[in-house]
Amino acid sequence: MFDIGTVYLLATGALLLVALGVGVRTLVAIFREGRERSRNRREGEIERYTEDPVYDRDSPDPDTDGAAPTTCPQCGAENNARFTFCRECAAPLGPNQ
Template identity: 85%
Template sequence: MLDVGTIYLVATGALLLVALGVGVRALVAIFREGRERSRRRREGEIERYTEDPVYDREPPDPDADETAPSTCPQCGAENDGEFTFCRECAAPLGPATD
């Protein structure tokens, strides 16, 4: 007769295999979509950088020096140029909007 521990292991193993199958399907779909986007970029169907409607961000300027330190407008702390938020107070870095 089967004990509870064996049934538990078999059920857990089956659920893990189902989860693995679903996860692999999702990863394959993500990989295919990325490959398709890369192909469309290479062929000029879509732009490399587009405006981000959620954050209203501009495409990065390849000539800009992002390593220059910046000063936080909120607390005055010095931050590395690639930081978007202050390391001390977590305020957004950039031009003051006040």
């Protein structure tokens, strides 16, 4: 009745339609959340730019032991003192450049 190729195509098509449906629903939810956040910012309900509590540049890094940040000789980016390579251009840092 049906050959294996037809069954394979039907199953693949059905799975693709399910994945497309889930993807579209997710994208619609993301879009709605973005619109809601934009509306809240315009109305002043939330601050325009908020600090990330996990990543705070002003707080001391416990891994550096108070060492000053290292400046990359290649691009001039400021790096953590414990880094051996630049976070921007991957140039080697330290005495054995």
